[in-house]
Amino acid sequence: MKERLIEAIGDKLDNLEVFIDEVIYETEGKTNYLRIVLDSKEIIDLKKVTMATRIMNPIIDKMNLEYDEYILDVYAKSKGEEK
Numbered sequence: 001m002k003e004r005l006i007e008a009i010g011d012k013l014d015n016l017e018v019f020i021d022e023v024i025y026e027t028e029g030k031t032n033y034l035r036i037v038l039d040s041k042e043i044i045d046l047k048k049v050t051m052a053t054r055i056m057n058p059i060i061d062k063m064n065l066e067y068d069e070y071i072l073d074v075y076a077k078s079k080g081e082e083k
Helices: 002-009 046-062
Strands: 019-028 031-039 071-076
Touching (some): 002 019, 031 046, 046 071
Antiparallel strands (some): 019 031
16 A cells, blocks of 8 residues: 555655655544655654645545545654654
8 A cells, every 4th residue: 555655646745855654544443544654854844744635635535545434644753753
């Protein structure tokens, strides 16, 4: 899934200097979430997260993902966070 999203989005996030770090599809209770974690060399502020979401949302909609209805949740990886 991550590779498919990265391929579809291409270089459209480059101007924001952010990239997709992780893609997670999970269910909490009865709600499904497609979570996209952004990362950057710099700290990502809320404005960049919002701009990235606006860029990615129509691309993801056109991808016709095989998932049930979900909430798109885009957020920035915490600096200093290690996997």
